[in-house]
Amino acid sequence: MNRPIAEPRIRGVLVxxxxxxxxxxxxxxxxxxxxxxLPPRTLSAYTSSRHSDAAHAGALTxxxxxxxxxxxxxxxxxxxxxxxAFALWSADxxxxxxxxxxxxxxxxxxxxxxxxxxxxxxxLDADLAHHRLDTLFDHVLNSAVTGLAKPSPRAYEHxxxxxxxxxxxxxxxxxxxxxxxxxxxxxxxxxxxxxxGGADAFEQHLxxxxxxxxxxxxxxxxxxxxxxxxxxxxxxxxxxxxxxxxRYLATGLPADAIATRLTTCGATWAQPTGEHTxxxxxxxxxxxxxxxxxxxxxxxxxxxxxxxxMPQPAPPGAEYLPPWTTATRASAARHATxxxxxxxxxxxxxxxxxxxxxxxxxxxxxxxxRHALTRLASMLAxxxxxxxxxxxxxxxxxxxxxxxLTDSLRADPTTPAGLSRSVTALFHLLGRLRQNSVLLxxxxxxxxxxxxxxxxxxxxDATLTAPGPDVLYGAGLATAYDDHxxxxxxxxxxxxxxxxxxxxxxxxxxxxxxTGRITAHLASGSATYTALEPSPDMATLLTARNLxxxxxxxGTALAIPLPDAxxxxxxxxxxxxxTDDPLAATDQALRVLRPGGQLVxxxxxxxxxxxxxxxxxxxxxxxxxxxxxxxxxxxxTDHLVTAHLADHGLDTTDTLLTEYDDHRTPAQALxxxxxxxxxxxxxxxxxxxxxxxxxxEELAQTLPHAGGPMRYRLRxxxxxxxxx
Numbered sequence: 001m002n003r004p005i006a007e008p009r010i011r012g013v014l015v016x017x018x019x020x021x022x023x024x025x026x027x028x029x030x031x032x033x034x035x036x037x038l039p040p041r042t043l044s045a046y047t048s049s050r051h052s053d054a055a056h057a058g059a060l061t062x063x064x065x066x067x068x069x070x071x072x073x074x075x076x077x078x079x080x081x082x083x084x085a086f087a088l089w090s091a092d093x094x095x096x097x098x099x100x101x102x103x104x105x106x107x108x109x110x111x112x113x114x115x116x117x118x119x120x121x122x123x124l125d126a127d128l129a130h131h132r133l134d135t136l137f138d139h140v141l142n143s144a145v146t147g148l149a150k151p152s153p154r155a156y157e158h159x160x161x162x163x164x165x166x167x168x169x170x171x172x173x174x175x176x177x178x179x180x181x182x183x184x185x186x187x188x189x190x191x192x193x194x195x196x197g198g199a200d201a202f203e204q205h206l207x208x209x210x211x212x213x214x215x216x217x218x219x220x221x222x223x224x225x226x227x228x229x230x231x232x233x234x235x236x237x238x239x240x241x242x243x244x245x246x247r248y249l250a251t252g253l254p255a256d257a258i259a260t261r262l263t264t265c266g267a268t269w270a271q272p273t274g275e276h277t278x279x280x281x282x283x284x285x286x287x288x289x290x291x292x293x294x295x296x297x298x299x300x301x302x303x304x305x306x307x308x309x310m311p312q313p314a315p316p317g318a319e320y321l322p323p324w325t326t327a328t329r330a331s332a333a334r335h336a337t338x339x340x341x342x343x344x345x346x347x348x349x350x351x352x353x354x355x356x357x358x359x360x361x362x363x364x365x366x367x368x369x370r371h372a373l374t375r376l377a378s379m380l381a382x383x384x385x386x387x388x389x390x391x392x393x394x395x396x397x398x399x400x401x402x403x404x405l406t407d408s409l410r411a412d413p414t415t416p417a418g419l420s421r422s423v424t425a426l427f428h429l430l431g432r433l434r435q436n437s438v439l440l441x442x443x444x445x446x447x448x449x450x451x452x453x454x455x456x457x458x459x460x461d462a463t464l465t466a467p468g469p470d471v472l473y474g475a476g477l478a479t480a481y482d483d484h485x486x487x488x489x490x491x492x493x494x495x496x497x498x499x500x501x502x503x504x505x506x507x508x509x510x511x512x513x514x515t516g517r518i519t520a521h522l523a524s525g526s527a528t529y530t531a532l533e534p535s536p537d538m539a540t541l542l543t544a545r546n547l548x549x550x551x552x553x554x555g556t557a558l559a560i561p562l563p564d565a566x567x568x569x570x571x572x573x574x575x576x577x578x579t580d581d582p583l584a585a586t587d588q589a590l591r592v593l594r595p596g597g598q599l600v601x602x603x604x605x606x607x608x609x610x611x612x613x614x615x616x617x618x619x620x621x622x623x624x625x626x627x628x629x630x631x632x633x634x635x636x637t638d639h640l641v642t643a644h645l646a647d648h649g650l651d652t653t654d655t656l657l658t659e660y661d662d663h664r665t666p667a668q669a670l671x672x673x674x675x676x677x678x679x680x681x682x683x684x685x686x687x688x689x690x691x692x693x694x695x696x697e698e699l700a701q702t703l704p705h706a707g708g709p710m711r712y713r714l715r716x717x718x719x720x721x722x723x724x
Contacts (some may be wrong), residue, residue: 010189010211012113012163013104014169016150017120019175020193021100022131024266028092032085036077040269043089046072057119058144063125090255095129097198104136106213115139115276117159117172119149139163150174151182160186166647169692173202173211195266201498228290228301244331245288248303252295262290274643287331318620318680319629323582323637329441332379336443339379343372343430344452350423351456354416363413369426376433378399380440380580399471404429407464423459427452428466439558440581472682480675482515482541484668490660491604494714497520498657502600503529506568509592511557512575516542516550518602522571523550530567532560557585565594573602576641578633578679583644590648596723599645600716602657603638608712612669612703615696619673623684623692630680638717645719655716661709666700 015021028201029043045068055065066086073082108114116137118124124142128134141148141159148155160167167187172182175193183190191205203213228247231238239245251258255272261282262270267288270280276292293302324332346369353361381397397405407425437443453460460577468474487495495518504525513519513531515538523529529549533539541550555561557572557579570589579585589599606613624630642652673696676682676689684692 003025010112010169010171010209010296011204012115012165013107013206014115014117014159014170014172014188015100015104016174016176016179016193017116017124018094020173021097021116021133022094022127023097023195024092024094025263026092028088028090033087036081036085038077038085043073043085046076047089056119056143058122058147062121065121065607093127093130096133097195097199101133101136101203103199103203103213106215108136108138110213112211113138113163113165115141115159115163117141117150117155119143131264136608150176150179153182153186156183156186156188158213160188162165170212171202172204173205201719217554225383226712229303231303231347232300244328245286246291247288248293248299250293250295250299250302252299253292255290255292258290258292278673281680318632319405319632321633323640324440324584327554329581329584332440333437333443334378336376336437336441339372339376340430340434340437340443343369343376343426347423347426347430348452348455350419351459353420354459359414359419362419363605366408366413366419366422369430370405370422373426373433376406376437377405377429380433380436400432400467400473401429404432416512421464423456424461424464427456427460428464433498436580439556440584468536470535473538475537475681476676477679478515478535478537478541480677482517482536484672484675484677485517487517487521487541487546488660488662488712490658490662491712491714492521494658495602496524498602498716499525502598503569503571507566508569508571509560509562509567509589511560511570511572511589512578513542513552514538514575516545516547518548518573520545520547523547527568530562532557537701560588560592562592564591567592567597568594569600571600571602574604576601577637580633582637582641586641586644590650590721593721593723597721599642599719600719601638602716603717605713605715607713612664612666614703615666615669615673615699616678619692619696619700620680622689622695623681625691627688630683632680642717650719650721652717652719657714657716659711659713662712664710666703666705670696670700 018024029047030040032038033040033042054060054660055062060068061137069089070082070086071083076082103458104114114137118141120142122144122560124140124144125134126134128140135347139159139162141155141162143155144147146155146158148158150156156167156172160170163170168189170188172180172183172188172190173191174183175198177192180190180192184531189205189209191202193202204507206213228249231246231248239342249258253261255275257281259270259272262278266282267280268282270278272278273289278290278292280288280290291302350362350365350369353359353365377397388669404425406428408422411421411425413422499522503522505527507528507530508522508526509530509532510519510522511532513533513537516531519529519531519542523531526549528551531542531552532555533542533552534554536554539552539554542550553561557576558581570593572589574584576585576589586599593599620630645652670693672678673681673695681692683690
């Protein structure tokens, strides 16, 4: 018995025009803005108006609408400039998407009904003829003619009736997610069209519906596309729900070539920002930072491990966290201001609901405040999109934030005592995050802060105090710090020689003085020597040294407690790079320097193989197995600081101060790990620490007992301000 051959399920293809078959690159508008010296996107204010909607509805012809555009340009730009701008803008008719045009020709040649469904103006027929697309479709459905505009269901139903097909027989492509959702609701097999690779993705969509188009013999085999990879969830640059995205590209092309390519596949503009980085933006104002990595690099691996693209690799097994940039700081400042105000408002409403006896509303407003502060804490830390204090995979948010969030969660908000404890914890967290937002981002909230505490006073628990400094640089680290960081004689000699040559008789500020192990060799001979240290526990040990002439200030490099132009030299020894924002700290250092002053960054680096370093890596791997890698805040970012200074017009001189050999045996490395003398170890709990030590001790059994000489280099990166 012969069975009938089943006909293909899909018998028609319906597509949008702009963003699918034709692209608008704003070439005419960009050319006009460049020629007339106008800021980017200036012409958009004249071309976008209610009249464009009327033109799409057919109430105005294309000529009537563009005449209105010309009048608006003349009123804003002047007659002569308006004539030139209008001529360049109106002459730009976009450009066909060649791969999609070829696909539609293959579809029509295969016997499928092809149709165009577009919200457009009366110039559409002329545009199709101009691009030689007038023979591409069996049917053209233009809103200016039909009076039916997407996403109205009637527009899709009219298209199906014109094609003579049912919804389940038609595949649809549109670059608008709203239009795609509407088409899907009507029953069409809708596909959200995106570039790059849009035509190939749509053909895969057809294949998933059982339709395979014949090959186009005239079409060359496309090159392997360059694939962009997003940082995974939990990574420091993960960007869900953020306006600034980060993407990694494995490519051998230079940044300027990639920038050119991006402007042909969806980006409105693209600009190299470094040898291996560039930034692009689209019509909606969304920014993307592109990280270019060497060809052959596994992009997914790179996105998960920033050391794959860093000029200087991070410590093994640690996660590198780049500093804030001008673009990310500006974007984050807006979010921080909104979140601060949202949290303060919610806490006020919590108190109002409590005073009115509405416990449920009070608890709900409390949740709103907690969620806003949790989002803000994670943004400032740049660790994860949604941290939770008790989550195993939470990034390290800092002892203070974690403690306060946990306190607010464990209290029962339906009881007066629980609500009071939770409000108090969040009030303390609000103050802490507000300070960090101001220091890191320059953000400020519009909320009347002086009156907030008075409004909450009926619920604040005076017995609950804010937690102390971050345990990362707390007493546990301070007590072990000096014992495992002995200053080699050659290093001490080089530091004293540097002080005699560059610091004698001058007003000096040292950033991040710690316990004073470096300060002791730099301070003698200065006119004044100010040591700045953010950790009270580290500062206690510095004070105990009784260094003559050293004045200690507790404070952060992000807000140096000194007036402008008050220091001749700002010096630091690998402290600037471990602030929450090395670039902002650099700006603070420049602020306090006098004209002709110097910023000196002392960097000590090991060169060559160090078997004992493998013990550190083994510890990290075991201690943080199945959990996020430990964070090294700014390690390896000295090149970014140098570039930031160059943006200020300041050159940096790199001088080798000394080079010497030292020894670090496996036994010494194990003792350092056992004492938890590295900051990253304080991100691990007791169980993790034990696992790390077991792995390190096992590896130590395979290493030479005596170890070997290790070469160290001390460099001075010196930046001098111009004398006025």
